[in-house]
Structures are given as C-alpha cells and as structure tokens.
Amino acid sequence: EPEVTQTPSHQVTQMGQEVILRCVPISNHLYFYWYRQILGQKVEFLVSFYNNEISEKSEIFDDQFSVERPDGSNFTLKIRSTKLEDSAMYFCASSDSGIGELFFGEGSRLTVL
Amino acid sequence: SQQGEEDPQALSIQEGENATMNCSYKTSINNLQWYRQNSGRGLVHLILIRSNEREKHSGRLRVTLDTSKKSSSLLITASRAADTASYFCATVFIGGDKLIFGTGTRLQVFP
Numbered sequence: 001e002p003e004v005t006q007t008p009s010h011q012v013t014q015m016g017q018e019v020i021l022r023c024v025p026i027s028n029h030l031y032f033y034w035y036r037q038i039l040g041q042k043v044e045f046l047v048s049f050y051n052n053e054i055s056e057k058s059e060i061f062d063d064q065f066s067v068e069r070p071d072g073s074n075f076t077l078k079i080r081s082t083k084l085e086d087s088a089m090y091f092c093a094s095s096d097s098g099i100g101e102l103f104f105g106e107g108s109r110l111t112v113l
Numbered sequence: 114s115q116q117g118e119e120d121p122q123a124l125s126i127q128e129g130e131n132a133t134m135n136c137s138y139k140t141s142i143n144n145l146q147w148y149r150q151n152s153g154r155g156l157v158h159l160i161l162i163r164s165n166e167r168e169k170h171s172g173r174l175r176v177t178l179d180t181s182k183k184s185s186s187l188l189i190t191a192s193r194a195a196d197t198a199s200y201f202c203a204t205v206f207i208g209g210d211k212l213i214f215g216t217g218t219r220l221q222v223f224p
Contacts, residue, residue, distance in 0.1 A: 004155075033211065043156065043201060043214040056211055091155060098210030099143050102203075104155040 002026045006092050006105035014113055016081050021108045023075045023092030032075045033093040033102065034067065036060070043091070049075065050098065082112045117202050117215030125221045132189040134218040136202030137182075143205045145178055146212065147187050150199045159187075159200075164207075194224045 005024045013019050025032050034046040047057040047067055054067065064080045075094075079086055089109050093102040117138040126132055136145070144163045148156040162169045162178045162185065169176045175188040189196055199219050203212040 031210065035214075040152070040199070042216050043203075045211055045213060048211045050210070056209075089153075093156075099205045101146065101158045101161060102156075102212055103158070104148075106155040107153075 002103075004092055004094055004103050004105035006090075006108050008108055009106070010109045010111070012111045012113065013082055015084060019079045019082055019086075019110060021077045021079075021090050021092075021110070023077070023105055024073050025075055025092065025094030026096075026103055027073070029094035029096050029103070031055075031095040031098050032067075032069070033095075034077045035091045035093065035104075036088040037091065037107075038088045040089075046077075046090075048098075055098075079110075082110075084112050086110060087112045117204055117213065119200075119202060119215040119218050121218060122216070123219040123221070125223065126192055128192060128194055128222055128224050130192055130222075132192050132196070132220055132222070134187045134200050134202075134220070135184060136186070136215050137184045138202075138204050138215070139183065140204075141207045142180070143207050143209070145176075145185050146203045146205075147174075147176060147185075148201045148203060148214075150201065150217075152198075156201065189220075192220075192222045194222050196220060196222050 032049040048055045066078045089107045091107045092105045146161045147159040173190045178185045199217045201217045202215040
C-alpha cells in the first residue's frame with residue numbers, strides 16, 4: 001500500500017541551527033501538508049501546498065519556516081534558525097483532494113537544545 | 114480558534130465495553146473526519162462523514178454528526194486492548210482545504 005515517508009525519524013539540533021525535514025508524499029497526490037504536535041498533544045496545522053505554491057499557512061508558520069517541492073517526489077520543511085519551542089513531532093501528509101482523507105507519515109521528531 | 118474540542122480528554126474501559134468520544138466544533142463544515150494515533154506514531158484515518166450525512170459505520174466504528182449542534186461522536190463497539198490509542202476528530206471548514214484537528218481523546222482499553 002502506498003505510504004508517506006519522512007526522514008529523519010529523529011533529529012537533535014542546537015538552537016539557531018537550520019533544519020530540513022524531508023517527506024515523500026504518495027505519488028499521485030496533489031495536496032501536501034505539514035503539521036506539528038508538541039509532546040503528544042494537539043495536532044497543529046502549519047502549511048498546505050498545492051500546485052507548487054503555499055495555499056494556506058498558520059500563524060505558527062512564520063518567516064523562519066519555508067517549504068519546497070524541489071523535484072517531483074520530495075516535499076521539504078525548512079526551519080531557518082531553530083528555537084527551543086520548535087521541539088515537536090512534525091508530520092507530513094498528502095491527499096488527492098483538498099478536503100478528503102489525509103495520509104500521514106510517521107513523523108520526524110525534532111529536539112532543539 | 115476553529116479548533117474542535119473533544120471530550121472526554123481521557124477514557125479508560127475494559128475490553129468488550131463500548132467507548133464513546135465526542136467532538137464539538139465552531140464553524141460550518143464540509144466534512145468531519147476521525148483519526149487514530151498510537152503513541153509516538155503517525156495519524157491514521159478512520160472514517161469521514163460529510164455535512165449532509167448523519168451517521169456512518171465502518172466495522173466496529175459508528176460515527177454520528179449533528180450539524181445543528183456542531184458536534185460528532187465516535188463509538189467503538191466491543192473494544193479491544195489493541196484499540197488503545199488517541200483519537201482525534203478533524204474538520205474541513207466550508208471554503209477551506211485543510212484539516213483542523215481537535216484536542217483528542219486518549220483511550221485506554223484494559224484486557
């Protein structure tokens with residue numbers, strides 16, 4: 001069964017460092033998302049991406065965050081200068097429609113020291 | 114905030130019992146979805162109910178939707194220890210193209 005894959009599964013970084021989280025969405029999907037979850041609590045929307053551009057972003061997704069689809073398969077989330085409060089689980093998801101079922105990856109745990 | 118609220122926050126039951134989780138939301142929706150998350154893992158889609166539907170079944174899952182009360186419930190019948198997980202409702206608001214997740218219910222099923 002097709003699945004969304006994310007790398008790395010866990011990354012530890014120093015405050016102020018840049019981090020890139022990678023995702024390979026399901027191949028025929030057109031809508032891509034990043035969510036984050038702090039300490040197993042609420043799942044927060046960060047950004048949605050469609051047709052090679054951001055379609056919507058939350059207040060969390062400030063200038064320190066960016067997304068890119070550098071080729072036909074990868075979808076990346078970059079955090080330019082990490083803060084302690086960026087420590088969280090980051091989930092990538094994809095969908096074949098903007099309003100249907102989302103398929104999630106297993107997440108990338110980011111720890112900022 | 115558009116985020117939904119779920120209750121209870123945590124629920125502990127014995128195997129074989131039914132588990133009911135409730136979700137309330139604030140704005141008119143296109144659809145409402147339920148997801149499951151095992152500890153430390155990704156979210157898995159369980160069921161989607163559209164705004165013009167009132168009830169939907171999938172195996173041991175039954176979902177109801179009351180758009181007049183802006184609420185939904187997820188019933189898991191004949192629960193098993195393997196049902197232990199967190200359950201989240203998520204809504205797609207009219208005109209939107211993203212899912213907004215509720216606060217989640219942690220379900221523990223004791224064997």
